Amino acid sequence: MSVTYEDDIDRIIKFVADCNAKFEDSKCDIRKSTLGGLGVFAKTEIGQGESILTLNKSSIFSASNSSIANLLCDNDIDGMLALNMAFIYETTVFKNTSHWYSFLRTIRFHDDQGRLNLPPSFWSANGKKLLEGTSFDTLFDALVPEDEIIQGFEIAVDLAHKWNEEFGLEVPAEFFHIDGKQREKDYKLKLERFISVAYTLSSRGFEIDSYHETALVPIADLFNHHAMQPDLKFVSLYDVCDKCGEPGMCKHLIAEEYLEAKEQEKYTPATGGADTAAIDDDLINKLENNLEDACSNKSADDEDGDDDGIQNPDECVDLVLKNDVSQGQEIFNSYGELSNVFLLARYGFTIPGNLYDIVHLGPDFMEILRKDDRHQEKVKWWSQVGHGLFCAWYAKMRQEEEDEEENEDEQNEAQSDASHPETDSEIEEESDEESDEEDGLKSWLSQLYIDFSGEPSPSTWALANLLTLTIAQWNTFFSQKSTLHITDSIINEEKLPFLAKTDNLHAKKMLSKLLKDKQLPSLTDSHAPRGAGVTDAMLQNSRILVQSEHDILDRCLKRLT
Numbered sequence: 001m002s003v004t005y006e007d008d009i010d011r012i013i014k015f016v017a018d019c020n021a022k023f024e025d026s027k028c029d030i031r032k033s034t035l036g037g038l039g040v041f042a043k044t045e046i047g048q049g050e051s052i053l054t055l056n057k058s059s060i061f062s063a064s065n066s067s068i069a070n071l072l073c074d075n076d077i078d079g080m081l082a083l084n085m086a087f088i089y090e091t092t093v094f095k096n097t098s099h100w101y102s103f104l105r106t107i108r109f110h111d112d113q114g115r116l117n118l119p120p121s122f123w124s125a126n127g128k129k130l131l132e133g134t135s136f137d138t139l140f141d142a143l144v145p146e147d148e149i150i151q152g153f154e155i156a157v158d159l160a161h162k163w164n165e166e167f168g169l170e171v172p173a174e175f176f177h178i179d180g181k182q183r184e185k186d187y188k189l190k191l192e193r194f195i196s197v198a199y200t201l202s203s204r205g206f207e208i209d210s211y212h213e214t215a216l217v218p219i220a221d222l223f224n225h226h227a228m229q230p231d232l233k234f235v236s237l238y239d240v241c242d243k244c245g246e247p248g249m250c251k252h253l254i255a256e257e258y259l260e261a262k263e264q265e266k267y268t269p270a271t272g273g274a275d276t277a278a279i280d281d282d283l284i285n286k287l288e289n290n291l292e293d294a295c296s297n298k299s300a301d302d303e304d305g306d307d308d309g310i311q312n313p314d315e316c317v318d319l320v321l322k323n324d325v326s327q328g329q330e331i332f333n334s335y336g337e338l339s340n341v342f343l344l345a346r347y348g349f350t351i352p353g354n355l356y357d358i359v360h361l362g363p364d365f366m367e368i369l370r371k372d373d374r375h376q377e378k379v380k381w382w383s384q385v386g387h388g389l390f391c392a393w394y395a396k397m398r399q400e401e402e403d404e405e406e407n408e409d410e411q412n413e414a415q416s417d418a419s420h421p422e423t424d425s426e427i428e429e430e431s432d433e434e435s436d437e438e439d440g441l442k443s444w445l446s447q448l449y450i451d452f453s454g455e456p457s458p459s460t461w462a463l464a465n466l467l468t469l470t471i472a473q474w475n476t477f478f479s480q481k482s483t484l485h486i487t488d489s490i491i492n493e494e495k496l497p498f499l500a501k502t503d504n505l506h507a508k509k510m511l512s513k514l515l516k517d518k519q520l521p522s523l524t525d526s527h528a529p530r531g532a533g534v535t536d537a538m539l540q541n542s543r544i545l546v547q548s549e550h551d552i553l554d555r556c557l558k559r560l561t
């Protein structure tokens with residue numbers, strides 16, 4: 001979706017060179033990629049661990065680096081809204097006076113025919129039909145325009161006029177001036193332009209650190225995505241001061257420590273606290289002055305030029321090779337382990353055979369439940385009690401299995417003394433998984449899906465097993481059954497493992513029928529719906545996404561029969 005023109009390559013390389021950045025252009029070539037737009041290719045063999053691009057954080061474009069940084073900060077605007085507004089002001093108001101203009105102007109938010117790049121939630125009605133009934137629509141509700149971005153646009157329009165009235169800052173008219181005479185039409189046009197910028201920036205942004213948040217990084221944003229074998233790793237120190245971006249001690253941290261010490265003093269008996277008493281206003285002023293001197297020396301050094309080429313790595317972003325690449329090969333980054341739904345919603349493209357794709361079955365189960373009154377009691381129990389119980393039991397059972405496997409592994413490795421302490425990121429991953437599970441409990445419908453390999457999810461098997469129980473089997477599910485209020489019944493916990501079965505013939509039959517009845521758009525033939533407002537890119541991406549779902553259904557049907 002967001003592509004760069006060949007004509008802009010020299011401009012980008014010059015910008016990066018002017019920033020004193022290190023780009024290995026003797027080893028890398030920026031040229032057209034078959035995937036669309038530009039890509040970066042290896043001119044020679046390049047070895048694992050080599051850094052391809054090193055750029056000081058002062059050269060990336062973020063809201064915090066931008067010409068309107070203070071205004072955004074004063075008005076508590078951050079995140080993508082801040083980046084959007086900063087980009088718009090830099091490219092329409094500050095233009096040539098902006099340090100980043102020669103880079104930012106290479107970022108296009110129109111396609112090669114001048115049409116705005118819009119996410120599916122803002123496609124035409126005909127465009128949206130291409131994705132109706134897919135997981136994009138039913139699981140993620142991603143065809144519905146997001147309130148957040150519309151609110152963001154309205155905040156930006158109000159601020160642009162406020163800043164204009166208060167101190168004469170020019171309003172970026174092509175985005176934020178709405179013509180009163182044709183309000184509705186002009187509002188739609190300006191909103192769509194704003195959304196198009198947001199979509200384009202979201203497809204090119206990098207998460208830098210707690211100060212810059214998401215930012216645009218020249219050249220780094222020219223690497224295309226590979227889902228399975230990315231070659232690159234993006235390195236940036238995330239934990240910096242969120243007020244000034246300093247990686248080490250800064251006056252904000254000193255002030256914070258000072259306030260903490262003051263706070264502690266309140267609760268410390270008058271005789272104690274000799275250390276804290278030493279931190280007084282004089283000291284903080286001295287420390288601040290020292291730091292300011294250090295900072296101004298540092299900027300003077302920077303201005304002198306970094307002749308020795310040595311930069312503080314904590315102040316830079318780096319693109320480092322994770323593996324060797326061979327001559328002529330396109331060098332890929334990874335945008336994350338993302339399904340086509342996410343790739344399309346955030347980056348504007350899809351990849352055939354994406355192994356993170358799933359097919360959602362929520363509406364298909366709902367259809368069965370709607371048609372057959374006999375399922376009412378079971379569904380009530382499942383949605384209000386059963387799904388939660390099952391997920392908790394299933395997670396516990398999996399954990400026990402994993403612990404057992406780990407124990408076995410540990411015993412096998414017992415001879416070796418080298419232990420592998422868990423890293424912070426591993427611990428974080430685990431707690432992420434736990435919170436995912438908690439989220440999952442909230443919505444039983446979202447847990448009904450088939451994964452890329454064609455395997456139904458545990459909840460899908462469980463619900464199919466449950467719905468195909470005979471009345472007698474269903475009654476034995478409870479040690480105490482309350483027919484009036486099924487949710488008050490007490491479950492016979494020994495029965496829970498039955499729900500996890502994957503070889504129940506009745507459940508398999510039910511699932512097979514459900515899959516055969518599933519309605520997905522048919523976009524494969526030459527008569528695929530086009531209609532007004534459907535571009536080639538919309539059709540191509542929808543085809544890939546829908547085909548991926550068809551393939552998953554086929555794989556599942558094969559497993560079931």
Ligand SMILES: C[S@@+](CC[C@H](N)C(=O)[O-])C[C@H]1O[C@@H](n2cnc3c(N)ncnc32)[C@H](O)[C@@H]1O
Pocket residue numbers: 001002003004005033035036037038039203204221222223224225226347348349350351
């Ligand atoms: C960060 S940019 C990468 C550079 C881009 N090709 C350019 O010309 O500027 C992201 C955009 O590149 C394209 N892209 C990246 N990886 C792709 C892939 N695997 N398949 C198709 N398009 C891809 C999409 O248009 C996406 O919006």
